Amino acid sequence: MFASCEKDIDVKVPDYKPLLVLNSNTEVDDTIRVTVGKSEGILNYKTGHNLSVNNAIVQLYSGSNLLETMKYDSASGTYNSKTIAVEGEKYTLKVNAPGYAEASAATIAPAFVPIAGIQRIKNARINQDQQQQDELRITFNDPPTKGDYYIISIMVTGIGPDSNSNSYSSCVNTIDASVEGISSDEPDQNTCIDSRWIFTRDDLFNGKTKELRLFMESYFFDNNRAAGSPEIVLQHVTEDYFKFQKTYRFAADNNGNPFAEPTNVYTNIKNGYGVFSVLSYDVAEIK
Amino acid sequence: MLALSIPFTVNAQTSSTTNGKQIVNRLNEVVVNRNTTVQRQMIENTQMGKTEIPVSALLKVPAIAGEADIIKALQLTPGVKKGTEGSIGMYVRGGSNDQNLILLDGAPIYNAGHLLGFFSVFNNATLNNVQLYKSSFPARYGGRLSSVLDVHTKEASLNDHHAQLNIGTISSSGCVQLPVIKDKVSLMLAGRRTYIDKVMKNVPYHFHDINTKLFYKINTANRLYLSIYSGRDILKTNNLDRKNKEEDNRIQTGMNLGNNTASLRWNHMSASGKTVADFTVYHSAFRYNMSGKMTTNQVSVRSSIRDIGANADFKLSVFNKHKTGIGISIVNHYFNPNIVNSNGPLVERFGNTNGQKIWNNEAAVYINDEFALTNQWQVMAGVRFSGTATSHKTYINPEPRIGLRYKLTDNSAIKTSYARMVQYLHMVSGSSVALPTDLWYPVTANIKPGISDQVSAGYYYYLQDKNISFSAEVYYKWLRNLCEYKEGAMLMLNNNYEKELVTGKGNSYGLELMLSKTSGKLTGWLGYSLSYANRQFDSLNGGKKYFARYDRRHDLSLVLMYDISKSWSIGLTNTYATGTPFTGQTGQYIVPSPGFTGFEAMSAYTGRNELRMSASFRTDADIQYKFNITKRIKADAHLSIYNIFNRTQPYAVQRVWDESKKTYKYQQKGLFGTITAASLNINI
Numbered sequence: 001m002f003a004s005c006e007k008d009i010d011v012k013v014p015d016y017k018p019l020l021v022l023n024s025n026t027e028v029d030d031t032i033r034v035t036v037g038k039s040e041g042i043l044n045y046k047t048g049h050n051l052s053v054n055n056a057i058v059q060l061y062s063g064s065n066l067l068e069t070m071k072y073d074s075a076s077g078t079y080n081s082k083t084i085a086v087e088g089e090k091y092t093l094k095v096n097a098p099g100y101a102e103a104s105a106a107t108i109a110p111a112f113v114p115i116a117g118i119q120r121i122k123n124a125r126i127n128q129d130q131q132q133q134d135e136l137r138i139t140f141n142d143p144p145t146k147g148d149y150y151i152i153s154i155m156v157t158g159i160g161p162d163s164n165s166n167s168y169s170s171c172v173n174t175i176d177a178s179v180e181g182i183s184s185d186e187p188d189q190n191t192c193i194d195s196r197w198i199f200t201r202d203d204l205f206n207g208k209t210k211e212l213r214l215f216m217e218s219y220f221f222d223n224n225r226a227a228g229s230p231e232i233v234l235q236h237v238t239e240d241y242f243k244f245q246k247t248y249r250f251a252a253d254n255n256g257n258p259f260a261e262p263t264n265v266y267t268n269i270k271n272g273y274g275v276f277s278v279l280s281y282d283v284a285e286i287k
Numbered sequence: 288m289l290a291l292s293i294p295f296t297v298n299a300q301t302s303s304t305t306n307g308k309q310i311v312n313r314l315n316e317v318v319v320n321r322n323t324t325v326q327r328q329m330i331e332n333t334q335m336g337k338t339e340i341p342v343s344a345l346l347k348v349p350a351i352a353g354e355a356d357i358i359k360a361l362q363l364t365p366g367v368k369k370g371t372e373g374s375i376g377m378y379v380r381g382g383s384n385d386q387n388l389i390l391l392d393g394a395p396i397y398n399a400g401h402l403l404g405f406f407s408v409f410n411n412a413t414l415n416n417v418q419l420y421k422s423s424f425p426a427r428y429g430g431r432l433s434s435v436l437d438v439h440t441k442e443a444s445l446n447d448h449h450a451q452l453n454i455g456t457i458s459s460s461g462c463v464q465l466p467v468i469k470d471k472v473s474l475m476l477a478g479r480r481t482y483i484d485k486v487m488k489n490v491p492y493h494f495h496d497i498n499t500k501l502f503y504k505i506n507t508a509n510r511l512y513l514s515i516y517s518g519r520d521i522l523k524t525n526n527l528d529r530k531n532k533e534e535d536n537r538i539q540t541g542m543n544l545g546n547n548t549a550s551l552r553w554n555h556m557s558a559s560g561k562t563v564a565d566f567t568v569y570h571s572a573f574r575y576n577m578s579g580k581m582t583t584n585q586v587s588v589r590s591s592i593r594d595i596g597a598n599a600d601f602k603l604s605v606f607n608k609h610k611t612g613i614g615i616s617i618v619n620h621y622f623n624p625n626i627v628n629s630n631g632p633l634v635e636r637f638g639n640t641n642g643q644k645i646w647n648n649e650a651a652v653y654i655n656d657e658f659a660l661t662n663q664w665q666v667m668a669g670v671r672f673s674g675t676a677t678s679h680k681t682y683i684n685p686e687p688r689i690g691l692r693y694k695l696t697d698n699s700a701i702k703t704s705y706a707r708m709v710q711y712l713h714m715v716s717g718s719s720v721a722l723p724t725d726l727w728y729p730v731t732a733n734i735k736p737g738i739s740d741q742v743s744a745g746y747y748y749y750l751q752d753k754n755i756s757f758s759a760e761v762y763y764k765w766l767r768n769l770c771e772y773k774e775g776a777m778l779m780l781n782n783n784y785e786k787e788l789v790t791g792k793g794n795s796y797g798l799e800l801m802l803s804k805t806s807g808k809l810t811g812w813l814g815y816s817l818s819y820a821n822r823q824f825d826s827l828n829g830g831k832k833y834f835a836r837y838d839r840r841h842d843l844s845l846v847l848m849y850d851i852s853k854s855w856s857i858g859l860t861n862t863y864a865t866g867t868p869f870t871g872q873t874g875q876y877i878v879p880s881p882g883f884t885g886f887e888a889m890s891a892y893t894g895r896n897e898l899r900m901s902a903s904f905r906t907d908a909d910i911q912y913k914f915n916i917t918k919r920i921k922a923d924a925h926l927s928i929y930n931i932f933n934r935t936q937p938y939a940v941q942r943v944w945d946e947s948k949k950t951y952k953y954q955q956k957g958l959f960g961t962i963t964a965a966s967l968n969i970n971i
Contacts (some may be wrong), residue, residue, distance in 0.1 A: 013873060013898060013953065022875040039876035039891055042942065042951050051877050227853065248878070251889065261827075262870050262892045265878075273876050 016041030020053065020103040021271040024046055024176035025241060026085045028280040033078045034058055034070060035190040036095055039273055052077055053097050056282050061092035085110045085278045088175070088188065093164060093276050105240075113236040116140050120286055127173060128190050133215040136286065140234060144207040148191065149242035152198040153233040154286070169195040170220040177215055179206045183248045189215075197249055198243065222284060230286040239269035241277035288736045326749050326756050326805060333657060333690035335743055335760065336422030337472045338364050342414045347848050347858045348747025349907035351405075352456050353927040353964035357417050357793035358399065358407045365799035365816040365861065366421050368837045369436075370530040371934040372903065372958045374404040378837040379421050380741070380764055381795020381820030385714030385727070392500070392514035394548035397573035397592050400914040401494040401520055406520045408546060411477040412451045413498040415441040422743045422762060423704035424667035426655035426688050427600055427614050432710045432739035432766060442502040443473035450971040454807055455482050456964040465503075467504060475500040487754070489569075494520045510554040519545035535831040541587075541919075544575035561605050567598045581899040583631035590624040592727050612655040612669070613670075620712065624726045647729040649675040649711050655688065665692040667704075677712040677719060679732035684709045685805070698751065703744040710737040713770040715788060733785055735768040754806035759798070766793035769822055781856070789825030793835060811847035818842070828895035833868075836896065840865040858909040866900035871953070900937040900955060907928050922969045 021037035036053045058070040058079040070079040080242075092106040116139040124135035142148055156168035171192035180199040181191055195216065221230050237245075243266040251265050259260070267273045325339055340360055348360045351373055358375040361367050370376025376384045389396040391409075398410050412569040420428065420435040428435045443449070443464030451462040452625030460479035467474050478837040496518040503511040550569035556562070571594045578587035596618030603611040626642040655669030667690035674683035690704040711733070714727045726781045732734050745760035773789045797818030804810050820835035827833075845861040876893035909927040916922050929934065 013871065014893075017875050018874070019876075020877070023879050037877055039874045041874050042872050044810075045950050045955070074833050185799065248889070252887070261895065262872065262890065264892050265889050273889070274878060 013043060016044070016098065019276045020056070020097060020100045020269070021051075021097055022093065022103055022105060022134050022269050022272055023274040024093070025278045026278045027087050028087050028112060028278060030085060031062060032070075032081045032083050032085055032091065032278070033076075033077050034093065034095075034275075034276070035245060036097070037274075038097075038100065046107065049114055053100075054106045056095050059094045063090055063092070063093065063225040072186075085109045087280060091276075091278065095272075101271040103269050104243055105269045105272075105276035107240065107268070107277045109278035110236045110238060110280055111143055112282070113140050113143065113148075113233050113234060113286040114282045115232060118232060118284055118286055120221070123218060127217070128213070132218045133173070134214075134218045134221060136214045136216065136232075138212045138232060138234070140212075140216070140282075141209050141245055142202045142205055142207055146202065146206050147239060148202040148206070149204075149237050149239050151235040151237055151245060152182040152200070152212070153235070154195040154198070154214070154222075154230065155230050155233070156230050168181065168220075170216055171195065174198075174213060176200075178202075178210075179212070180246070182253060183244055194249075195220075201242070215275050216267055231283055232286060233281055235279050235281040238277040240266070241275055241279060244268070244275040244277075292331060295398075296501075296545055301347045310449040311797050318660065326754065327751070329747050329758065330694065330749050331692075331757060331795075332699065333692045333702060333704065334423055334425075335690065335702050335745055336366070336762075338419040338421070339366075340417045340419075342411065342417070344848075347856070348907060349848060349860050349909035349929065350856050352931045352962050353909075353925055354406060354455055355455055356407050357409050357411065357623050358436075361419055361436075362415075363814065363860065364419075364812075365801055365814040366797075366841065367419070367754040368818075368839050368842065369864070370837055371404070372938045375400050375407045376404060376837070376917050377434065377436070378820075378835075379419075379434035379554060380797065381818065381835060381838070381848050382739070383769075383791065383837075384763075385833070386431050386433035386710065386737070386739075387436055387492055388428065388431035389438070391438050391516055391548055392440055392512070392550045393552060393567045394514070394516075394569035394571045395430075395549040395594060395701070396546055397571065397666060397676060398544070398546060399415055401496075401518065402492075406458075406494070408496060408516075409438060410462070410477055410496050410498055410620075411816060412453055412479070413440045413475065413477040413500075420742050422665075423690050423707060424454045424688060424706045424708060425612070426653035426671045426686070429651055429653075429671050429673050429686060429708060430649070432708045433764075440500050441475050442500060442512065443475040445470050445473045445502070448971075453966065454964040454969075456805070462498075462936065464619040469694075471614040473502045475502075480737065484732075491524050492520070492522045494518065508558065512550075512552045512554070512913040514548075514550045514552075516546065516548045517548075519543065527883065539578075539580040539900070541578040545573070547572045559948060561603065563602045565598070565600045567600075568596070569598075570595050574917070584629075585631060586627070588778075590627075590726060591621075591622075593621040593968045594794055595619045595621075606658075609656055609658045611657075613653065615648040615650075615652045617648070620649065620729060621645070622647070622727060622729055622827060624728075645729055647675055647677060649673070654899055657690075663694045666690070671928060672712075673709050675730060675736070677729065677731050682711070682730065682735065682736050684738070688806070691840050692722070699746070699748045701744070701746050703742070705740070705742050708739045708741075710739075713737065713788075714905055715770050715772055726868075728788070731785055733939050734770065734788060734790065737769055740765045753804070755802070755804050757803075760872050761796075761798050763796040765792060766795070769793055769824075769958050770824065771822075771827060780924060788825045791822060791827065793820065795820040795824040797834070809847065809851045810849075811845070813846075814842075814844045816842045831894060833895040834895070838896070839867060841902075854913050856910070856911045856913075861905070863904045864902060866902050866937060868896035868899050870895050871898040871940065871944055877969075903936045904934055906932055907935060921969050922967060925966045925968070927964050927966070929964070930959060932959060933961040937959075 019039050021039055022034055023032040026032045036056045037051045037278055054072050060067045060070055060081050066085050066182045069082055070081045073080050087109045090106060090108045094102060096102050119137040121135040123132050125133050126163050127133050172195045173189050175189045177198045181193060247266040268275055348355060350356055350359060358377060362369040366380050368378040370378060376660055377387050379387060389399050396408060399746040401408060416439040418437045424435060443467050449464040453460045458479055458481040462477035464475045471877040477498040481493045484493045495503045499515040499517055502511040505511060511534045523539045548571045552565055552567045555564045574591040576587060576589045598616040600614040624642050627640045651671055651673035653671035657667040659665050669688040671686040673686060686707045686709055692700050692702045712727050712729050713946050714725055741762060742765040745758055748757045762861050769791050770788045772787055797816055799816045804811035807924050820838040821832050822835050824830040824953055843863040848858045849858045871891055871893050872890045876887055877886040878889050879886055907929050908931060909925055911923055913923045936959060937955045938958050939956050941954050942951050943954045
């Protein structure tokens with residue numbers, strides 16, 4: 001009575017034109033380096049394809065002045081420069097590779113924003129799961145200009161933006177209206193925010209001393225002592241990197257979720273994917 | 288916008304289930320020959336965008352598994368897009384499914400589907416009259432943006448017994464009509480139940496409906512109608528762990544959802560017959576409860592919505608050439624989403640909550656007048672003032688309704704109309720799938736009422752001696768304050784729904800053509816619509832405009848019914864529809880992990896709804912044989928073939944790995960192939 005009803009689709013998928021993929025998130029006072037890759041059409045995908053590009057011409061500009069052509073390092077797979085990123089400087093990247101449209105992006109290195117203070121209040125509250133939580137009060141001074149973006153990480157090991165592979169993290173709760181969730185812009189006091197990715201911007205505290213109040217379960221600070229000291233990383237990032245990371249986290253969280261509408265990861269690369277940015281960061285130990 | 292009468296032929300069976308006396312209290316309608324009357328009204332009055340399906344015609348339209356369904360029949364008319372293949376979702380003129388006001392004897396139905404929306408809650412055996420409005424809405428209707436589906440059940444005869452039994456492949460239904468007190472009180476009692484669970488023991492699911500209608504003729508001027516409906520979808524599994532056979536390892540899952548409605552209407556006609564008043568009070572509730580249990584783990588999630596309302600409607604013909612309607616309505620909405628009960632270790636994950644309890648009051652007053660300026664010009668003007676009060680804000684909206692008809696000849700007319708509709712509650716579906724668990728939300732201080740403004744114009748032609756009619760209508764609709772879930776929203780177990788919604792706007796426009804023949808051996812219609820439906824939300828799709836979920840560019844339906852002889856007839860349906868849009872992955876790339884410790888693959892997608900599934904084309908047939916079992920007992924047997932050519936009716940697209948070619952490909956899945964089914968209707 002019921003016949004077969006499945007067949008390969010006849011969908012007009014537009015011809016896919018591969019683009020260059022640039023990724024660079026250099027720290028202030030470090031040399032600028034870039035990975036160059038390529039995208040490929042999903043219907044042309046073959047296992048084992050090498051998606052890196054090692055024959056690109058990568059040019060770094062300060063404003064409109066060419067600083068240098070970056071050199072490919074086969075050991076690291078990156079294009080490296082001798083230019084050290086300086087806060088407040090504008091850098092432009094232009095990348096050309098045979099068969100691809102020129103990809104370009106620009107960024108301004110954000111200023112160093114130090115952590116002004118950390119206060120830990122033990123057993124400050126009990127959360128909805130009846131677990132004791134400590135309160136963390138983190139203060140920093142937001143620069144007077146508008147449009148500052150921050151990503152805060154609280155981890156036990158693997159400190160710093162360059163390493164989080166062996167880190168321990170936990171849930172963070174907050175009632176701070178300036179903290180943005182990945183999937184929800186206004187997390188409430190019960191929303192579990194990954195302590196590695198706490199997003200905030202200065203819309204509500206521009207030019208002021210910001211005290212960020214966060215709650216974490218007490219055991220996180222004490223039970224992981226053997227692995228290392230819990231630390232806070234305050235990253236002052238560009239708007240582009242902020243958006244890239246939020247959408248990247250969102251895509252990763254919703255991979256395979258049939259209820260989620262698929263969305264593209266943000267990019268500031270013209271004619272390409274990825275992100276080109278510079279960040280500054282400060283680290284402090286939580287006592 | 289099409290004023291459409293779907294053809295039907297009154298026969299012994301259908302006339303036995305239609306009581307013409309019951310309808311005389313409907314002003315402006317003369318039930319002499321319903322075909323002719325409806326067709327003639329298409330020329331004579333200002334109403335546009337009205338589709339009326341006689342139930343007898345419905346029974347002849349081929350249907351999936353032989354289960355004729357009023358909403359699926361409506362999907363064959365221009366301007367009504369189907370949702371997922373085989374489902375009863377209605378997307379009217381670019382609107383979404385929650386923008387349809389569905390009334391059953393005056394009470395709203397909040398979830399009109401059974402079996403995940405593959406069957407409607409309407410038992411054909413109970414239906415008397417079905418009207419769908421797509422534009423030019425009479426001022427007495429409001430509360431939804433895109434359409435009104437007004438369904439009335441039968442009132443039993445006051446002096447005669449009737450019974451009807453429909454035996455189908457998936458479900459069977461029965462309807463009994465009997466006078467309780469001759470010439471005073473009659474009762475219609477009907478039921479329907481599926482028997483999948485009885486035939487296939489591993490599918491412990493069924494749905495059922497019970498309809499009751501009590502009719503009390505107090506005197507010639509006063510009538511009382513009590514209509515009660517109850518329907519349920521029930522799934523209950525109880526799987527024993529085969530390995531250790533221990534009672535504690537039993538996995539139990541359950542789903543119980545359904546509507547309950549009740550309406551009481553007092554109909555009064557003045558001695559002069561120039562005033563008709565209807566006073567209605569109603570109750571409507573939709574609830575769902577999903578539960579799961581294994582050993583000491585147990586969780587259940589419940590949600591409900593409930594309305595208690597009252598309407599007073601007056602139809603006046605006291606002024607010469609004027610037909611006036613005035614009325615008032617008030618309704619109290621109660622929402623209680625996401626009630627969670629859990630125990631055992633699941634408490635930690637789900638917790639226990641009574642959910643939010645929200646009450647909203649909504650009220651409206653209206654006045655509407657239709658009058659003839661000259662023999663050629665007819666005008667309808669009306670306004671509805673509606674409003675609702677939330678805890679922090681009160682909304683009041685005027686909803687003007689205007690219609691104009693110019694008669695070109697005795698058989699042709701042109702019309703134009705404008706209507707505003709306001710909707711004070713939203714139902715938001717998950718992005719990729721529509722479930723009965725989709726929740727209704729009331730407006731709040733932050734979530735504003737949805738507003739639609741629709742202009743339409745049309746040409747109508749009616750060849751009375753051949754009973755052939757033609758209409759062509761164009762429309763443009765603006766939609767404001769539409770709601771969608773934000774990207775990554777928590778769909779369930781969320782007590783602060785406002786945070787998960789974003790608002791945007793939309794528009795739709797199109798052309799609808801309809802050619803129908805309503806008498807003779809060959810009857811049927813040809814309908815075509817060219818339509819565009821767009822959405823724009825600042826926080827979705829990068830703020831760019833995108834196609835609505837069920838935007839289909841072309842829709843063509845050919846429905847033919849041919850009486851071969853007095854006993855034999857055949858029905859044939861052909862439909863063609865452009866594929867629905869979807870968001871697809873077109874590329875991928877890799878991004879270094881922070882610290883360049885590895886790489887992660889990222890997907891590159893098209894914009895929202897930028898790709899389309901392939902078009903669907905389907906041919907269905909129904910062969911009917913009418914015969915007499917006895918002099919009083921008549922029957923008609925149906926053999927229906929759904930999707931004769933076994934063409935895939937696309938409903939979903941997946942990107943899958945092709946092992947032979949070592950690459951990805953898109954695969955389109957269809958729900959139903961050819962389905963042959965038999966059914967038998969017996970009328971006593």
